[in-house]
Amino acid sequence: MTAGTALSLAAPHIAFAADEASSAESTGAASLPTVTVTGAEDNKQHLNTRSASGALGTRSLLDTPFSITSVSADDLAERQINKLGDVFALDASVSDNSGGYGAWAAYLTVRGLPLDWQNAFRIDGKPFLSYAITLPYDHFERIDLLKGSSGFMYGFGSPGGLVNYVTKKPTDTPVRSVTVGYTSNNIWSEHVDLGGRFGNDQMFGYRLNATHAQGETFNDGKIRRDSVSLALDARLTRDLTWDFQSIWQNSNSDDQPTSVYTASLTGSQLPSVIGGGNQTLIGRGQHINTNFQLYSTGLTYRLNEDWKANVNYSHSTSKRNRNEGTLYLQNSAGDYNDFRSDSREGHVFDQWQAMLEGKARTGFIEHQLTFGAAWQKQVNDYSISSFYQQIGTGNIYSQNTNSYTSSTDLIPYHNGIITQQALFASDTLKFSERWSLLGGLRYTNFDQKGFSTTGAQTSQYKKDGVVTPTVALMYKPEPNTTVYTSYVESLEQGGTPGTTNSNYGQMLNPLTSKQYEFGVKSEQALWSTTAALFRIERAAEYTNGSGALVQDGESIYQGLELGGTLKLGNQWQTGANLMLLDSKYSKGTTNNGNRVAGAPNFMATAQLAYLVPQVNGLKLMADAKYTGNTMLRAANDIKLPAYTLVNLGASYSTRIGNYDTTFRAAVDNVFDKRYWQYQYENYIKPGDPRTFSLSAKIDF
Numbered sequence: 001m002t003a004g005t006a007l008s009l010a011a012p013h014i015a016f017a018a019d020e021a022s023s024a025e026s027t028g029a030a031s032l033p034t035v036t037v038t039g040a041e042d043n044k045q046h047l048n049t050r051s052a053s054g055a056l057g058t059r060s061l062l063d064t065p066f067s068i069t070s071v072s073a074d075d076l077a078e079r080q081i082n083k084l085g086d087v088f089a090l091d092a093s094v095s096d097n098s099g100g101y102g103a104w105a106a107y108l109t110v111r112g113l114p115l116d117w118q119n120a121f122r123i124d125g126k127p128f129l130s131y132a133i134t135l136p137y138d139h140f141e142r143i144d145l146l147k148g149s150s151g152f153m154y155g156f157g158s159p160g161g162l163v164n165y166v167t168k169k170p171t172d173t174p175v176r177s178v179t180v181g182y183t184s185n186n187i188w189s190e191h192v193d194l195g196g197r198f199g200n201d202q203m204f205g206y207r208l209n210a211t212h213a214q215g216e217t218f219n220d221g222k223i224r225r226d227s228v229s230l231a232l233d234a235r236l237t238r239d240l241t242w243d244f245q246s247i248w249q250n251s252n253s254d255d256q257p258t259s260v261y262t263a264s265l266t267g268s269q270l271p272s273v274i275g276g277g278n279q280t281l282i283g284r285g286q287h288i289n290t291n292f293q294l295y296s297t298g299l300t301y302r303l304n305e306d307w308k309a310n311v312n313y314s315h316s317t318s319k320r321n322r323n324e325g326t327l328y329l330q331n332s333a334g335d336y337n338d339f340r341s342d343s344r345e346g347h348v349f350d351q352w353q354a355m356l357e358g359k360a361r362t363g364f365i366e367h368q369l370t371f372g373a374a375w376q377k378q379v380n381d382y383s384i385s386s387f388y389q390q391i392g393t394g395n396i397y398s399q400n401t402n403s404y405t406s407s408t409d410l411i412p413y414h415n416g417i418i419t420q421q422a423l424f425a426s427d428t429l430k431f432s433e434r435w436s437l438l439g440g441l442r443y444t445n446f447d448q449k450g451f452s453t454t455g456a457q458t459s460q461y462k463k464d465g466v467v468t469p470t471v472a473l474m475y476k477p478e479p480n481t482t483v484y485t486s487y488v489e490s491l492e493q494g495g496t497p498g499t500t501n502s503n504y505g506q507m508l509n510p511l512t513s514k515q516y517e518f519g520v521k522s523e524q525a526l527w528s529t530t531a532a533l534f535r536i537e538r539a540a541e542y543t544n545g546s547g548a549l550v551q552d553g554e555s556i557y558q559g560l561e562l563g564g565t566l567k568l569g570n571q572w573q574t575g576a577n578l579m580l581l582d583s584k585y586s587k588g589t590t591n592n593g594n595r596v597a598g599a600p601n602f603m604a605t606a607q608l609a610y611l612v613p614q615v616n617g618l619k620l621m622a623d624a625k626y627t628g629n630t631m632l633r634a635a636n637d638i639k640l641p642a643y644t645l646v647n648l649g650a651s652y653s654t655r656i657g658n659y660d661t662t663f664r665a666a667v668d669n670v671f672d673k674r675y676w677q678y679q680y681e682n683y684i685k686p687g688d689p690r691t692f693s694l695s696a697k698i699d700f
Helices: 003-008 018-027 073-078
Strands: 048-051 056-059 069-073 094-096 108-112 121-123 140-147 161-167 173-182 186-198 204-216 224-236 240-254 259-261 285-302 309-329 333-363 365-383 389-396 413-428 435-451 457-478 482-494 511-523 526-545 549-569 571-588 602-611 618-626 642-658 657-667 676-680 682-687 689-700
Touching: 069 073, 069 526, 073 140, 073 657, 108 240, 173 204, 435 482
Parallel strands: 121 161, 259 309
Antiparallel strands: 048 056, 069 140, 094 108, 140 161, 173 186, 173 689, 186 204, 204 224, 224 240, 240 285, 259 682, 285 309, 309 333, 333 365, 333 389, 365 413, 413 435, 435 457, 457 482, 482 511, 511 526, 526 549, 549 571, 571 602, 602 618, 618 642, 642 657, 657 689, 676 682
């Protein structure tokens, strides 16, 4: 992590440069508000940078009444990111439930709520299904996290938040770089980044990224990933721009760590933790193979100085073929029953969206207006003859000797089709330089259908006219500070019970939620700070005593987020971030008053960066994250202990010959801390062991 990158994340929103914001605006790319990350010599976060902000239109981060974290490409490279949980490791509101090489790639908890794996992930604002997909992080300009409800801005989704990957776009300045990397135990990677413009008046732009990674993971599993992304644009006229983005990735992973399922555990005592790099849990034959593709294109037309229109289409597919073990823990001695799942699954998203945004004035009131319409179709495929059975027994402290060979007769069928049609509009009324009021409304028709293996429709949830509003009042006591209070409602798809649930595959009805937030954002010459008080009320969903995933009562999350950065002299920069959270179940038939499963009551991070004056170009970094104790399930009979992870990093920039060259090193989990990592209700796995990463980048 760069000196500024690592630490400015503590404020939970940091950004990228203004020229990138202009590029995003010109192509009409839907994204979360953006931020600029700089080195320790420049503590500013550039919160006045303007960028596209989904259904809210174009606005600065300082004028956006929600909590947002943004992680830049520089930070991703400096910290040698390998999984989604590491992307947001410096945000105290985010719990890491992910795994870098298995099916749990996209699991995160934000403010105590799990992200919705069907709706909580976007690429340039376009929907895709991220289950089991670890994307090529070096292909993105930044990764944004909108914390809290995204119902108005992006439609259906969990109130935990939404992750938006912003792809690298063509730049006016040519880009030429090659990076070679190494990650323990023995994974080698190569990345090429090429971009620029050509043609009359530099009419056409391109950006090509390609990555290959292959080798042995820390638990002696095997991984091979190949990915390519291509972004194009054309300035057809002075006012009309065409853009195109695509990503293709194929990943093959063998012998990866299994998850431990605790619903059948006798008593409430977990076994002693084993090391995350231990091979004993792995039974032979396990693998997960995925293929991901996304293609999107759009036109942006600038009507005049104040108004522009955009229309775009996207298509994404996610396919996975997995032979995955789940260990049903029986007792505190570590005995288990070994269940193996063998299936093929796939998901397709298609979306059309049109948006008009601009400025107007009525009397003394200025208006920032956004109008839009969207259509989205999601198709979920599951295999007809999937296998899920016990294949043996074992103990977590002894080598797993069970094996299962995948079937070749796994034919997928359309299990569910979900269609959404939406209209949305927002108006930000500016009464003076200090006061403004935001109002927004999304109107959605929702249709969810389930099908049997024969193609017969088995269920339907249809609701027209679903309204998800948002309203916010903002006050600026001075130009670089905003105080805001906001309210937003959201509707999310109900959960799909997993293979360990007694009602496996039966889609549940959508859930409703409400969110209240009061916050402050301020950026000054030598320091910055953010604070947010929030309350989220959501319909509760959990696994009951009979093993069924049910909806019962509601879950409430109340919390405080604080963050800040401070520049100390020319070499030092520090930062810290914390979250206090009170969560509970209420209004249900059981578990009332219990803490919500997966919601830590306290989390904190601290970061330090130092520019070494004696060695020009050398930066040293350190950070730590404390994750408080977490309830494993709604009954609150098993508590996962708190743990702290410490990471170190360094980067050295120099010139070799005529080429700018950067060397980077990172050590995650320096003290090789052993801990049970919460993944999902009743699911745990050993936390990742100490890992080393090295890379060298040459710009030419």
